[in-house]
Amino acid sequence: MxxxxxxxxxxxxxxxxxxxxxxxxxxxxxxxxxxxxxxxxxxxxxxxxxxxxxxxxxxxxxxxxxxxxxxxxxxxxxxDYSVRLRQDRGGLGNAALSASGTPEQKTRWGGEVLAMAITEPGCGSDPSRVQTSAVLDEETDEWILNGEKIFVTTGCRSTGVVVWATVDKTAGRAGIKSFLIMKGTPGFEVVHKEKKLGIRADDTATLVLRDCRIPRDQLLGGDETVKQKGSGGFRGVMKTFNMTRPAVAAMGLGIAEAALDFTREQLEEAGFEIDYAAATASLPAPVAKFIELEALFEASKLTVLRAAWLAGEARPNNMESSVTKAHAGTAVRRITQGCIDILGPMGISREHLLEKWLRDCRITDIYEGTGQIQRLIIARGLLDYTRAELK
Ligand SMILES: Cc1cc2nc3c(=O)[nH]c(=O)nc-3n(C[C@H](O)[C@H](O)[C@H](O)COP(=O)(O)OP(=O)(O)OC[C@H]3O[C@@H](n4cnc5c(N)ncnc54)[C@H](O)[C@@H]3O)c2cc1C
Incomplete structure (x- = not known):
């Protein structure tokens, strides 16, 4: 139960x-x-x-x-979104390593901080359009990678990156594999750091690969075959998102809860009573609005707990993971914006963190698949459409 x-x-x-x-x-x-x-x-x-x-x-x-x-x-x-008492060891690439790495790869790279680089100038929402190439040099037993990756979270501070590249451009998603590339590998460079609206303590980088050679065994999962059915490696790494999407939703909700707690304190200090038992029509407008935002928060939080619970039960949670991101992506924006509406000038003053929380939570609806993409996944799940039928 x-x-x-x-x-x-x-x-x-x-x-x-x-x-x-x-x-x-x-x-x-x-x-x-x-x-x-x-x-x-x-x-x-x-x-x-x-x-x-x-x-x-x-x-x-x-x-x-x-x-x-x-x-x-x-x-x-x-x-705070990014500041930690002790830095976390690990990024999205570590989740991919855990989901798809061979036992040897997990032992060798488990202690590294690994970013994950999928997005390219011409490929974001549809990762099957990855153009970064990986060609096997059979003589030296090395992969040679070429391409550009943008918006890579922890791209500067990570010690390595899981890079998505195609080994066969004619094969679509079946040709896409991921490769472990450590910092310092010749031909691999961090060329740009983004300046962002929010989550500014988190670094976001552009990476370039120019004839970057890595040993053959740095293909994540080790499967070199290009299967038209099942698209092995691609599907394996996509599964990473079934736990990371609820995690992204949870991050945004943590920020939204901070905004709600701050707003509650200010309302109480101003003499408003948050009376949950009173009829809505009898409530002062700021209190009625606040209770509505809290309900939105609770609903969103429940979607996250349910997706996580399914994962704990080893049950499929692909659609539920997308529900968490789609719901929280919108909810956290409405909540932080709503708190600013309630508090007025105090909400946008840099004397307080509320305006920062509004900026920080915006990313919830962008990375690891935008809200629109999550809604596509949910619709496919509910209506039993294939990717080709609904895109
Ligand atoms: C701060 C930050 C950190 C990031 N970190 C990483 C990272 O660590 N690794 C990584 O690989 N990427 C990362 N990204 C990239 C992020 O995942 C992409 O920005 C995101 O997937 C959207 O891709 P895009 O920007 O190319 O937008 P596009 O794919 O060009 O989409 C543009 C708009 O069109 C909509 N759209 C696209 N296709 C459809 C469709 N079929 N139906 C309806 N609407 C559609 C999208 O929802 C979006 O609103 C990061 C981005 C940011 C901003």
Whole structure:
């Protein structure tokens, strides 16, 4: 039976996450205003801060772990989107490695921080249009990669990148494979850092590959065959998104919750009572609006918990993952914008973080598939259409 009740220990762990998040929030404005001055691996508070509870090791038998992990992500982003007391080890490329790497690759690269590079100047929403090429040199047993990747999160700070490239341009998605490329490999260069609207403490880079040679065994998953049916490697790596899309939704919702908490405090300070039992018509307008935004938040959060719960039960969650992103992508924008509507000038003042949260949460609806793309996936799932029938 579906059950999102948390144990006492889980509650303590999440309280610890919030405590840590509050310390990180102190640095949020600094790294927002000083883009490209990245947070250090450890903030000064890290040495003196003692977590209230030692975090338990995830157990594969414990189906509540994905749910806890989503709540943890929300708690951390409630502090700040990118600033952490200790830097997380790992990026989207690490998720791809876990989902599709061979045991040897997981051992060898598991400790690295891996970005994931799919998007190119001519390819975003439809990853099957990847043009970066990978050609096998049988004499040297090396892949030679050429192409350009844009908007790569952690492209500067990662130690390696999982790069999507085609080994056969005539084969469409079946020809697409992913390759592990470490920083420092000749022919692989970070050429540009983006300046962004929000999430400025997160680096976003352009990468160029010019006759970049890597050993043959750096093909993720090791399968070199180009299968027309099933599109092996491509489908494998796409599965990565079934957990990362709920995670992206959870990040945005953490920010939205921070905005709601701030707004509640301000309303209460101004003498408004948030009375959930009162009839809507009797509520002052700011309170009625606030309660509506909170309900939107709760609905979105439930979509994330359900997708995570399905993953914990080892049940398919492809469509539900897209529901989390589609719903949260819109909800977090409405919530942060709505909080600004309620608070007026205070909402846009840089004295507070609310205006930053509005900017930071905008990305929820863009990366790892825009809202429109998630809606296409949901429609295909509900109506049983193939990709070719509904695109
Ligand atoms: C800050 C940031 C970080 C990012 N990090 C990464 C990363 O780490 N790795 C990576 O590979 N990429 C990353 N991206 C890229 C991101 O995934 C793409 O921007 C996104 O997938 C959209 O692709 P696009 O920008 O090429 O837009 P396009 O595909 O050109 O789409 C433009 C618009 O058309 C809509 N659209 C497209 N196709 C359809 C359709 N069939 N039906 C209806 N509407 C459609 C889209 O929803 C969008 O609104 C990042 C982007 C940003 C901004």
């Amino acid at each position: 579906i059950d999102f009740n948390l144990s006492e220990n889980d509650e303590k762990i999440l309280a610890g996450v919030r405590e840590e998040a509050l310390l990180c929030r102190k640095y949020a404005r600094h790294y927002d205003e000083n883009e490209h001055e990245f947070p250090p691996d450890e903030l000064p508070e890290a040495s003196s801060w003692k977590p209230s509870v030692k975090r338990g090791e995830p157990s594969p038998e414990d189906s509540s772990m994905p749910v806890m992990s989503m709540l943890g992500i929300m708690g951390r982003h409630w502090g």
